[in-house]
Amino acid sequence: KKKEPTDRTDDPVRMYLREMGSVELLSREGEIAIAKRIEAGRETMIAGLCESPLTFQALIIWRDELNEGTTLLREIIDLETTYSGPEAKAAPQFQSSSEDDITNVGGDMPMPEEEEEDEDESNLSLAAMEAELRPQVMETLDLIADTYKKLRK
Structure with a gap:
């Protein structure tokens, strides 16, 4: 019996690639927004450390x-x-x-x-x-x- 490409698989790599293939990529604006959030979080963390x-x-x-x-x-x-x-x-x-x-x-x-x-x-x-x-x-x-x-x- 030949497996069809749409069959379920237990291979974690194939499962990951299938999942990532369906995820929409970030736009330039999305990347900028995430970078700003990361930087703001970093500054908040450093400010908190400096107060301790x-x-x-x-x-x-x-x-x-x-x-x-x-x-x-x-x-x-x-x-x-x-x-x-x-x-x-x-x-x-x-x-x-x-x-x-x-x-x-x-x-x-x-x-x-x-x-x-x-x-x-x-x-x-x-x-x-x-x-x-x-x-x-x-x-x-x-x-x-x-x-x-x-x-x-």
Whole structure:
């Protein structure tokens, strides 16, 4: 017995594709409206966080842990996103060396030693980004801590 294309299927991919095929795509105006709602929600969330004393206490704890060396900056902020922000145009660019992978003569896979070297290079890049961003982040965290202490009095 041959299955017809209109038969029910238990394949989740086919079910998803069938469902998505019947959904109308967003118009430009619809996308803009959703983007505005997302941005308004983000601003509301940030404003709510800024009003909470727990947020400031967490920031002070992070500052203290950074000063003590018990926490790395990369554990607190996304270094790559922060580094590639608006100020990144004037800063040097760090790139992964994945484009420069050297392959074995007999295959397409990098040799294990080379993979370790690539990881070391990317770690050095993260360390360099962290070293460059740390003073600015520490200055900002110090300013926040000082302001919070003044407001608590």
